[in-house]
Amino acid sequence: MTEEQEQQENFYRHSTVIVDVTKESLQQLIEYYLTNQGITYEDFIRKIQHDLYHLCYNYYPCCSCPTGTPPHSKGSRVIYPPQLALFIDSAGVKLPCHNPTSKSAPNCCCPVKGNITIQELDVTLARVILINFLVPPSSVDRKAVDDLVKIRNESAHAKKGKMSNEEYNQSIEQISKSLLVIAKIYGKETETRQRLYEVCRQPFNTAIYLELQTILLQQIEKDDELKQIKLMLEQLTKDQDNIPGESVSIENLLDGVTAVPGSSLGNNTLSSIMPRNYHVVFGIEVENLTKYKLENSETYLTSGEISIPASDIRPGYKEAMVATKKPYWPAFGICGIVSWLISGCNRRLVIMFTLPWPAFLNYIKYTNKLSVGISDVGITEHDSKWHKTMKKLNNTYPGLNFKTEEYINSTRPVKVADETFQLSGIMGTGHQIEAKIVFKPNHVDNLAQNLKQTVLMSQSYK
Incomplete structure (x- = not known):
């Protein structure tokens, strides 16, 4: 240097x-x-x-x-x-x-x-x-x-x-x-x-x-x-006036834009911090592209153990959570739900996940599932009942907008959106897998400040 x-x-x-x-x-x-x-x-x-x-x-x-x-x-x-x-x-x-x-x-x-x-x-x-x-x-x-x-x-x-x-x-x-x-x-x-x-x-x-x-x-x-x-x-910081304003959609503006790794990741990737000496391992990485802090996380597991707990996610940052299942009876995999309070919005971001025991994987009843959801305004408390509801495809629950996807032989994104936010996710089909979640705003005015500047620079060269 x-x-x-x-x-x-x-x-x-x-x-x-x-x-x-x-x-x-x-x-x-x-x-x-x-x-x-x-x-x-x-x-x-x-x-x-x-x-x-x-x-x-x-x-x-x-x-x-x-x-x-x-x-x-x-x-x-x-x-x-x-x-x-x-x-x-x-x-x-x-x-x-x-x-x-x-x-x-x-x-x-x-x-x-x-x-x-x-x-x-x-x-x-x-x-x-x-x-x-x-x-x-x-x-x-x-x-x-x-x-x-x-x-x-x-x-x-x-x-x-x-x-x-x-x-x-x-x-x-x-x-x-x-x-x-x-x-x-x-x-x-x-x-x-x-x-x-x-x-x-x-x-x-x-x-x-x-x-x-x-x-x-x-x-x-x-x-x-x-x-x-x-x-x-x-x-x-020339061409600052080219930053899209409040009425400009976020779509197509975030190509190549990623959040900064937080304390749970450091200089590591999600894969590198996941232990491999377990039959079932699930790592989840959540990117917060909004200007709102994700805080007061709550985790509820029906099976499995937390290896790296969920943490607050600052605007423009990404954090990881890891769960594992020890290789002994009972032969259940990892099932649970984690949610964060969207600071200042009186809403919660919710993620549900199920990874069955390897011997049961791909059976009709036991498949990898990922669900993402955002609560209505005013619903700020974590609800353990969300887990059972979100496991079912095409299901609904009062006050929670969510989508659930199965991951059997292919990987397809799952996504929910409203007038303010978009929440999407994707996961693998095995039993030692990663899930990537992206939480982003619909408009640039709600984008994390550090990411606004990245968008500015990318737009200035177009």
Whole structure:
């Protein structure tokens, strides 16, 4: 590795810590404070909606200003309209307090967006929420939050996307101290140390590198001191306007686009992590191409044992689960179901699988089966009854849209779709097999951010 490549990797890993790890830490700090207050994130935004609005529009009072003077009127604008749009629905029905004749009428008294999540906040907005509404003045976590944002801003001065080893090591040490101060508050110091360890040793990934460049470019638009790196990033992310918008279908745009391997896979393939000293082995790989995290997994097996458990799947990542069956009586194979909560959507992604004992394989009653399903909005709890229902072909179950396919002598994809998502899968016909599941949105606006950049680059060459 040349010195230039090493410095590029330093910048890449440092940017990952700044953009991803810092963001996750601030998001968890917000969750900690809201949990202590006993309030949901959506209700909290409703509570602070008036003040939040005037962090953006602070020249004129709105319909809810009791004194005729808006909050923050003496300060400069803290957030901008595109950022405020993450919280409020400007196209929604105005609140009852709205006065159409007020000077701020076009934008004030809008309802809070439904199904908003903390995970939508970037570092800048997370800091705004924490500093203005949650973190006590002069507290250690307030200082840590400000230090992290300061380091983020200073890190963008790195010329040509490179950092020397000395700069990198000094900055990572400072960031780690602040992150651990925050992690201690919400009780996840060990997890934070592990996350930092993994990120600082991760291999270079072009897709994520481009994503980080795009994010940094967006963050420096308000800072005139960052013009040098801005020019570099503009060149690397040219033709950004060619990204398909909300009305553009996802079909044919994701050719060759794959998710980033998560912690359960690392640098390995699914096949390489599957043990082979069992009569029946089933490995499942789930790609999450959406911007929504798959979390709170639940697994129910009627036969078999879990070798590698299901885990949360971050946007743009893929994770694995492996089940096995020991070679002794009773002679049953692997049968079960696994599901994840689609964060922020109040729905669950569901996968059912059956692999019979080898001696029974291909009998009419005992065949390999794979079923994929997505629950209706509002169904967020795992239901073990799904397993029995999804095993049957052409079956239905209230509140669950699913399809089931048999795998006897051929392999055919199984797929379900609605107006928002598509879920497809395929598996083999033997008794030591893999299944590949792909969860993707119908429109590019719901695509994982790192994959949006890959689509952008592929479109720019067409």
